[in-house]
Amino acid sequence: MTPPIHRPRPSSPARLAAAAAIADAVLILVFAAVGRDAHQRGDVVAGVLLTAWPFLAGAALGWLAARAWRNPLSVRWTGVAVWIGALGGGMVLRLLTGQTVVPPFIIVALLSLGLLLVGWRLAWAGVRRLRSA
Numbered sequence: 001m002t003p004p005i006h007r008p009r010p011s012s013p014a015r016l017a018a019a020a021a022i023a024d025a026v027l028i029l030v031f032a033a034v035g036r037d038a039h040q041r042g043d044v045v046a047g048v049l050l051t052a053w054p055f056l057a058g059a060a061l062g063w064l065a066a067r068a069w070r071n072p073l074s075v076r077w078t079g080v081a082v083w084i085g086a087l088g089g090g091m092v093l094r095l096l097t098g099q100t101v102v103p104p105f106i107i108v109a110l111l112s113l114g115l116l117l118v119g120w121r122l123a124w125a126g127v128r129r130l131r132s133a
Contacts, residue, residue: 013069020072021063024082027116028055031109054097055113058089075125079118086113 032052036044062068062085068078087109095101 017069017072020068020078023120024059024063024086024117025056027120028052028059028086028113031055031112031116034112035108054093054099055086055090055109057093058091059086059117061085061089073121073124075118075121079121083114083117086117 029048029052032055033044033048036047036051059082062082063078065085066078066081068074068082072078087106090109090113091101091106
């Protein structure tokens with residue numbers, strides 16, 4: 001008797017969108033945690049959340065602007081919109097709340113958030129392409 005073959009169930013669109021949103025949020029928290037570790041010590045959890053919230057809010061705006069739930073894995077539309085939303089919204093919110101916004105930080109955030117938020121979608125697209133080949 002042969003063992004049953006377990007095939008993965010296709011994800012529902014809502015589940016896929018939730019997973020992508022969680023991945024974006026976790027990566028923004030990683031960005032904030034790395035930055036906090038490099039520059040400040042102290043209350044780790046509160047410090048990371050204080051650093052991350054403007055970028056999380058900006059990413060949420062990017063999700064809304066792109067209607068990302070329709071195609072959460074899209075590199076071009078969703079990935080870029082979430083990246084620009086996180087960066088632009090994050091910097092504006094940091095400025096409005098008296099947090100540091102200086103050109104070197106903007107450059108680091110631009111590159112880091114781009115690598116993280118667009119990068120994971122590029123990697124996912126590459127894996128899907130390899131699997132279908």
